Amino acid sequence: MFFIRTESFKQFLKFYPIVSTIVAIHLIVFLLVNISLGLRELMIGWNLPILVDGQYWRLMTPIFTHTGAMHLLFNTFSLILFGPALEVMLGRIKFILAYLTAGLIGNVATLFLADLMYSHVGASGAIFGLFGIYLYLLFMRPELIDASSRQVIIVIVIISLVMTFQPNINIYAHLFGLIGGLAIGPILFAGYKGHFRI
Template sequence: MDQQPPGASGPPPPAEGPAVCYRHPDRETAVRCVRCDRPICPDCMVSASVGFQCPDCVRQGSGTGHGASAARPRTLAGGVVAADPRLITKILLGINIAVFVAVAVNTALIDDLELLGRASFSYGGPVEGVAEGQWYRLVTAMFLHQAVLHMAFNMLGLWWLGGPLEAVLGRVRYLALYLLSGLAGSALTYWLAEPNQPSLGASGAVFGLLGATIVLMRRLNYDMRPVFMILALNLVITFNPWGGIAWQAHVGGLVAGILIGVAMMHAPRERRDLVQFGTCAVVLVATILIVVARTAALS
């Protein structure tokens, strides 16, 4: 076996194999810091004028004295690097859990918060829907769960997909992706589902995160097979012959997530904010038009 010569310093050369992030050894990556050449995962990437830097090189380059640069380090998508890259994900999880607990205590809340197209009858009598002016249901339904398994699967998806995306996009962009994907899912459900068919759950928003994750992995030249397998499995579950799943919310969220993800990951640096938030505005306007058209048809 080869040994280091006497007096040699430093560790022996690493064994060949897939590169892993120097701060997160359990994560494989194909991206390296442009300054120190260490491998970095999406959570550690800081956007530079060319390529990406690791957090250590960013701190060394910015300095701490009066002559330090005023520019704050940016993520891959141009967001501000945060001390806690999962803060918004944790808040969204907390909101979903809080609503779940509230519904468990008072089941009548379901009638008030679920997505319902037009007036119907429930446990306590007639219930109005979106067509009667209760547009807030398009949003509240995104945070509403009744079944434990439904809640668990959506929250696992939010945690697994949301954390890395929040680190890459930054808080504002990530929150826009989540809310617009969920809203697009609600709008497509309102448009295509039976008007008296209630719907609830964060699936539309989570599918939006999945769509953006596909774009991100393609952007970083990662192996796409695992995420495509996850997508295929979810689509099989979505369109299962036994029904019971609002496939419209899944499709609407997925399409919105892919569109917003492309804008976030591939916007040219000189027009990044315009392209990113302009795309978000287009998705929002399209969603509103769908809701207005469906409301007019039902009225």
């Protein structure tokens, strides 16, 4: 099963450079926004300045921003577990596009569905986008996923959805990130011949 990490640190960096780079960005941004409150204010997703002042970068920067250690650890751990297989299958460019697109979809949904004063941070929308892609594979390309991996995907998605409906969770980013992943799955895997399986 591909979701069990057996690589050394050096091997992980070599085999999965995009996932490794995103993890490094998570850690660096976490340190910076906890040192500089001014930078934190600029990085968070905040509906009011997006709509009133056109600060559209706030639709993207939250994907890499975490202010709490547990939030950082959960999202980064999820990326380390579930990102590598898709990076290998899709290639670097498609994986980057998939990750950012799902995160952006979740943040745009938050912009239009949450109130003006709503603010948020975190890679959860992008992470749920990865889950959505896995669900697409599970239902539409099952030949690419072995039985044990299918079980892991189902359990993780169910647990993650249950956790979504807790206080202080951006429900819109989670749900629409997942939907975004499902929607882009057919595009990402169009013509994929299955030279790598999970």
